[in-house]
Amino acid sequence: MEKDVFCKIIDGEIPSYRIYEDDDVIAILDISQVTKGHTLVISKKHYENFLATPKDVMHKVMDVAQRIGQAQITTLNAKGVNILTNCYPEAGQTVMHFHVHVIPRYENNDGFILTMKENDGDLNLPSICESIRREMK
Ligand code: 5GP
Numbered sequence: 001m002e003k004d005v006f007c008k009i010i011d012g013e014i015p016s017y018r019i020y021e022d023d024d025v026i027a028i029l030d031i032s033q034v035t036k037g038h039t040l041v042i043s044k045k046h047y048e049n050f051l052a053t054p055k056d057v058m059h060k061v062m063d064v065a066q067r068i069g070q071a072q073i074t075t076l077n078a079k080g081v082n083i084l085t086n087c088y089p090e091a092g093q094t095v096m097h098f099h100v101h102v103i104p105r106y107e108n109n110d111g112f113i114l115t116m117k118e119n120d121g122d123l124n125l126p127s128i129c130e131s132i133r134r135e136m137k
Pocket of ligand 1: 005014016017028029030031032033040085086092093094095096
């Protein structure tokens with residue numbers, strides 16, 4: 001199977017700006033820099049996405065994401081941070097290898113737009129609530 005871009009970065013076949021590395025996790029600057037300092041925290045072992053990742057690995061990745069977000073606030077003068085992980089193409093995932101975006105946010109229009117549509121009122125919330133609750137592992 002063809003290696004994905006993050007496997008190639010982890011194996012040193014593609015260069016990257018590495019902020020952090022341990023046995024399980026690396027963190028690199030995202031090539032797109034949607035805002036200054038936009039970072040990707042990536043599991044070294046290949047899993048398709050957040051939903052498919054074992055909890056111990058997911059916890060290690062989230063620990064590094066938290067520490068990177070804290071550092072972005074103190075060193076880059078960011079005023080906020082978005083922690084984002086896309087699961088499957090319908091949710092915007094383009095690289096099928098678990099990673100978390102840590103996106104520092106700045107005052108005024110920093111160029112990153114995240115919008116949420118409000119419930120238009122015709123959803124059956126009790127039924128939705130119950131079906132998700134029942135299916136949780
Ligand atoms: P996704 O869309 O899967 O949530 O995020 C994938 C991210 O990987 C994108 O933000 C994209 O800019 C980043 N990316 C893709 N190719 C490379 C690369 O070669 N180097 C780095 N540093 N980031 C990449």
